[in-house]
Amino acid sequence: MAEYDAIILGAGAAGLFCAGLAGQRGRRVLLVDHADAAGKKILISGGGRCNFTNTGTAPDRFLSASPHFAKSALARYSPADFIALVEAYGIAWHEKTLGQLFCDGSARQIVAMLLDECAKGGVEIALGQPIAAVDHADGRFRVTVGARTVSAPALVIATGGPSIPKLGATGFAYDCARRFGLKVAEPRPALVPLVLTGDDLLFRELAGVAAEVVAHHGKAAFREAALFTHRGLSGPAILQISSYWRPGAEIAIDFLPDAAPGWLKQAKRAQPRATLAKTLALPGRLAEALADRLALPGELANLPDAKLAASEAALSRWRFHPSGSEGFAKAEVTVGGISTADLSSQTMAARRVPGLYAIGECVDVTGWLGGYNFQWAWASAAACAAAL
Template sequence: MPQYDAIILGAGAAGLMCAAVAGQRGRRVLLLDHADRVGKKILISGGGRCNFTNIHTAPDRYLSANPHFAKSALGRYTAQDFLDLVERHGIAWHEKTLGQLFCDGSARQIVDMLLDECARGEVTIGTGHSIGAIDHADGVYRVGDDTAPALVIATGGPSIPKMGATSFAYDLARRFGLKVVEPRPALVPLTLPPDQALFRELSGVSTDVVARAGKAAFPEAALFTHRGLSGPAILQVSSYWRHGEPIAIDFLPGRNPAWLIEAKRARPRTTLRKLLGEALPDRLAETLAEQLALPGDIANLADRKLHEAARRLAGWTFLPNGTEGFAKAEVTIGGISTADLSSQTMAARKVPGLYAIGEAVDVTGWLGGYNFQWAWASGWAAAQVL
């Protein structure tokens, strides 16, 4: 007779949630992780305060080869459901911009909450556990000396390898015949080629912009770095960007396309450099003015040239030559194919008793708590049927 009803591999957000809920449903659960402590990515998230969900969570804020896959889990376990759990544990929280919810105190409170929920479910937790051979025969999974009729893959993706992240989930999924959508870094800084080195020289300068990649557009801050571009707006569009494609930045969002021509009528003796300096950080204003190469009073500039300058400022094109890779990526796009999983239960369609949840699956959210909400929701969905 199996020792456990379910063995969950990976004690991150999704694994902890799944274990706690299944345990409280009366299941005998073993939660294993190769790290020396649980929830390591939770602890560093949100600057140590854990952006644990987003009140604007909706399926259209997730990327996947199947854009409908996330609907079921997200609809059945909502941001409000997780917030209710947070409040039951007396954890103070606050909303920052764009619906992002953070702990007032520390991310440790979220990990402690999940551990408390696991304790209530009498979950057995093994950390520092090197996961060796995994066998499946006669309806039973064997992980080392432990056995169960259900195995849950919750080991995440390869982003932030210094936290112990690996491609283990994909290797295991392939072994059981599940397809894997090619993983790539997401929510990651972009790098610029040498011919745009003048923008790298603005390292440390940040300003509010609208960044675009393809049809996706995000109004948040962009940050120039010594390697290229970062900041929330850039991290967001990085998930939609592909090598060889440009991104566009509106440095002055909300401006009328004719704003420079109107300024020429109202303030003919001012300069483009001065106008930009009134709206943008000084070093950035100087660089953009130099690039636009329209010196002197704007009274002496043709309307056509001012219109073209305004157009460029509203859609300044960059052609990144790459990203800073998995080392700096907050999450991974791609992963275990949703075509091989049930959206209701997260179970593998053709492998009885096998489940995949969280970042290991080809579902990736926007920046701002969306990926945690997917972890909670997908973990909860699998726990309903373990």
């Protein structure tokens, strides 16, 4: 039986980074994945250019049952640390918007960098190898990988969540965690388009129309683009709010976030013969749909101020009732996962199972859209690797 210092399950962002760092610390590491290639999710991220971090990273931009859990790892491995690594490899990058950093070239550069880091650490990588069994006895973990069994005193779960199953994503991490007595917070799709039905069906006819809005749900609010699709709502503002939304709840959209109070009555005074649709600073089809739904035809001069005030209020908090989301198939990440209550925030180690660790997306820490989830992958991997 081949023996290692650590076995890492999952060759995604967190697993690759952890393996490379641990290997360079002198640990003998085996990195295993059932996929035939490493970093598949990295390759499709950021439109193929990998939004590898966000300079605005802060703990309050992550969702978790324990809001403070991510603080330690994020503080000890920052965006600047990963940027330094990227630059050491000569990978050119740029800031797109809102602190989001992308490769100038291709996401393949990030995967190649991580594989090179693994090579520097002498990491053994076994791809296309299904994990048939995971056991623990006498202080060692035994993993059946393909046709062989390997063992190590440390096992790292880094197989991610079930989002984007076409890339091979599964709930394996949760099954493995439960096997060792770790709790799992309910996994659900996050950063995912929402589906409209019923009274909101009208808006699906606007497929392809986009506008800058503020999306609200509870205390969460995001100002970015919203996009109408043939199934409902998408775009950055909607993807962001979807992480907070729960089935059965509503979301609210401010279609005119820059409009001052009383703007519609002022428009009536300035352009009495204009219609509501012509007054709205929105794409034409969207403006017409909103005006139709508000049932305010004709010129502004003929509309009572009270109705204009009510329309203003409606446009600033337009309520949608999504019937669901497009599910894990279209979700960029997963909310929920291995409970942070069962892990050390310092090392990512399981509190009651010596030698067991969990990192990356499989943990109940989920970032906003825009590179935050990659930064969590790097930071949690670094915290774990330092403890191996």
